[in-house]
Amino acid sequence: MRERKTPAPTPAAPHCATCARHEASAAQATEERDYSRATDERVLLARHRHSAHGGGR
Numbered sequence: 001m002r003e004r005k006t007p008a009p010t011p012a013a014p015h016c017a018t019c020a021r022h023e024a025s026a027a028q029a030t031e032e033r034d035y036s037r038a039t040d041e042r043v044l045l046a047r048h049r050h051s052a053h054g055g056g057r
């Protein structure tokens with residue numbers, strides 16, 4: 001799995017592998033009722049989006 005670094009800040013990264021991974025993990029954790037893990041994944045996702053994609057506006 002390769003993570004793509006975007007040179008310019010973008011509001012959304014539809015093909016970002018890291019975003020997809022965190023979203024999938026959060027969804028799976030929610031399905032398994034592992035809410036603390038789901039929360040962790042969402043925090044990681046938000047943090048990743050902010051640092052990698054310049055989001056958090």
Ligand SMILES: [Zn+2]
Nearest residue numbers: 013016018019
């Ligand atoms: Zn991303």
